[in-house]
Amino acid sequence: MSEPDLITACLKNDKIAKKQFYETYYTQLAVIALRYSKNKEQSTEIIQKGFAFLFSNLHKFKSNGKLTLQQWLQEEFIVFCVEFIRNIRSEYYVASTVRVTDTPVKTYDLFVDSTLTDFKSVDFDVLIRSLQQLVPSQRLIFNLHIVEEYDLRKAAEILEASEQTVKANLEKAKYNLQKNIDKNNKSLKNEQFV
DSSP: OOHHHHHHHHHTTOHHHHHHHHHHHHHHHHHHHHHHSSSHHHHHHHHHHHHHHHHHHGGGOOOSSSSOHHHHHHHHHHHHHHHHHHTOHHHHHHHHHOOOOSOOSSOOOTTTOOOOOOGGGSOHHHHHHHHHTSOHHHHHHIIIIIISOOOHHHHHHHHTSOHHHHHHHHHHHHHHHHHHHHHHHHHHHHHHHO
């Protein structure tokens, strides 16, 4: 079924078209949900509610040559993920009460080196686990700016925060992600020897 026919059929609530739509875009959107969520269960919830959100907003898609359906879905789904995570107040509250322990495994200096790990060399499971361990505000800005490549102004607009807050959270995210990757790599190596 062609893209325009698929959209028309979905708008008419055709179950076969909706199934095809779901199967066509599930993998792409599942990877996005996994990056934005804190665990697999939350990712599943995001995917389920996200598809319902996309179906209800499909009428807003206009094929005007600027965006393909796939690009439009990705942008809408990212905005949905951000809103979903931001609306989990209990997660934000818990994240703001967490305190750092005094048992450093490796010396990290937030202000010395801001180079990022080459993500192509990091095991996918380690990278996802490390992203999921970031507090929500850091996970959101890291995904928006580094992964999705939104500029800081646009990311701040999506997050409804000041650019300064977004910059601070991005630096913290880079710092904490590097720590998480090192910790999870070590944990993965220990699991392999057991």
